[in-house]
Amino acid sequence: MKANLSDVAKEAGVSAITVSRALRHPDKVSKKTLDKIMSVVDRLGYIPDPAARALAVGKTNVIGVxxxxxxxxxxxxxxxxxxxxxxxxxxxxxxxxxxYSPLEEERLVRTFLSQKPAGLILSGLEQSEATSKLLMNADCRIVQIMECGPAPYDMMIGFSHIEASRVATRHLLEKGYKKPGYIAARLxxxxxxxxQGFEEVTTAAKLYDPARIVTTPRPSTVxxxxxxxxxxxxxxPDTDAILCNNDDLALGALFECQRRGLNTPNEIGICGFNDLEMMAVANPAISSVRTHRLQIGQQAMSMMDAALAGPEPDPSVIDVGFEMSARESTNRSAK
Amino acid sequence: MKANLSDVAKEAGVSAITVSRALRHPDKVSKKTLDKIMSVVDRLGYIPDPAARALAVGKTNVIGVxxxxxxxxxxxxxxxxxxxxxxxxxxxxxxxxxxYSPLEEERLVRTFLSQKPAGLILSGLEQSEATSKLLMNADCRIVQIMECGPAPYDMMIGFSHIEASRVATRHLLEKGYKKPGYIAARLxxxxxxxxQGFEEVTTAAKLYDPARIVTTPRPSTVxxxxxxxxxxxxxxPDTDAILCNNDDLALGALFECQRRGLNTPNEIGICGFNDLEMMAVANPAISSVRTHRLQIGQQAMSMMDAALAGPEPDPSVIDVGFEMSARESTNRSAK
DNA sequence: TTGACAAATGTTAGCGCTGTCATTTTGTAT
DNA sequence: ATACAAAATGACAGCGCTAACATTTGTCAA
Incomplete structure (x- = not known):
């Protein structure tokens, strides 16, 4: 019932390989036969079988993420x-x-690699030993996302998390907070x-206090x-500012402070991380570190596409940076 | 370099097809040879090529979502x-x-079907004419999710959106709100x-006023x-309650009312939809209609698995319902 | 007109796996 | 020991496509 290459070939009066060429390398086929083949393809509603192609070529069009x-x-x-x-x-x-499980990541990479993918997009710098080995020998392009660091497998796009939190911490100190705390989930x-960035900067300013660091392995929610x-x-109780590991926590922190009647930013400053759109419209608007998440996704894919299409993308490691979005929630002097 | 079936077969001293059987139908192979084959598989790190399998069987293990x-x-x-x-x-x-584009959905369904998937999971009741036709003739199992309605292609799991909003609207009326409005994005x-549920119930209560309905095609954000x-x-300006098409909008509504100094719930009630976890911790806690999103995903996959594994899942259409989570934001008498 | 070369098309074989059917081995009852 | 069925295994072909090489056709200059 479903047409295949030779059906199209027969119908168009050419050989199968010519149809294959018409579809994959149209420039290798004369205009006349190309037109004829294309019209037959349309008429028969022919759709190539990706599995057959994969088997013949030893590669798929899959990009595993x-x-x-x-x-x-x-x-x-x-x-x-x-x-x-x-x-x-x-x-x-x-x-x-x-x-967030290195073992599950390893399993996924294995599954993906068995499909002979064109490329792989992975999160982060560190993988399990076994995963690393797999990736080194992998016959596909690789983009690591979210972070920038040394020794990429192949390509890389992200930013420096430690630098971002240093900037956020300094922001709190500049605003005059003297007893900053830190909350984090899912480390x-x-x-x-x-x-680490928070600890560094507070230590340097002689404001470091481990009692003001609260973390949990649980997944982050408001x-x-x-x-x-x-x-x-x-x-x-004397904490006067909270740097939150992400914006969910920051929103939760704000709600909790409100409930306790603690004024933000005067009694307690709050700063998030990522700068989700809602940060700007909260009351008070919440300061955060803007990260370029959409851009990371877009550029990761563009780099991959470029690498697979032709000449090497340049550069192959991109630091997209971040910006401090200072808002009311850390603006102590305001109001 | 990479082992294939016949490498394993040679090494184990059996034929290729026996290895294939050992992997796919272990019960068709004697214990002794099975053990031998498995040890060789391990030793050689053999991983089957899904493309070759797909080509031979005419079906993949892909489930398109x-x-x-x-x-x-x-x-x-x-x-x-x-x-x-x-x-x-x-x-x-x-x-x-x-x-949210039916045309893009059609393109995706086409791509998925060309891969001869085992199953397809789609959102919603309505598809483009062409997509419908594709799905009717598709040689794979189908689960429609998010909504329950008549005439499923195959299986279905979701709930009644109109009934859910009727319940939410009635909740507002029961709480004594007389001038309820509705805001919605991305219709x-x-x-x-x-x-529609909101319009029905307000009309029946003679409280319907089109001036209090504000919508936009833009994607929803806080x-x-x-x-x-x-x-x-x-x-x-005399609106005394807002039913929001989802929780993002509801949170935004709350922020905006706070900014205007409008007391929630006394001057204005707010109700969301979906009951994201953050609704319960906002100030005031926001009423919402709890929907069982995780469950829908889980059960959709279970149904699919069951349908592909053996006997028909029963039932093949599941209404997971919803619950009204009444909270402070619509509790007018409170405080 | 002919030869030389490029462009266009075709032939063959094989990618790795599994369905079908044929054959061999094993187990069981007589 | 023999007969017979059931279990285990194997030979072969083919899924649909494309790489590599082979052949044909077309083009242009001498």
Missing amino acids: VVPSVTNNVFSDVMRGIFETSEGSKWQIQLGNSR DPRSQRRL TLGCELTADLLSKA | VVPSVTNNVFSDVMRGIFETSEGSKWQIQLGNSR DPRSQRRL TLGCELTADLLSKA
């Missing part, structure tokens, strides 16, 4: 960028959710580097932001 | 459910983002049915919730 979470706002933005940019191209995006490597804030404030 | 948005919280929860439940199974999830078919609320309040 491994993200640690599909619900996290950060990665949904990245994913959107990837999907948008791949649209219309021949690349077939295949998504895997590693749930993946990137979160840990952000915490509700958890409330709980961590409550925790922090019970352990160290 | 088409969602209208990868950033929308609703669908990220659904996706999480699907990914979680598929983990460990042989099914390979492939995700497509239709961006997909499901949003439209929710609006910021947009602020804007739509501002719009609504400028058009109909």
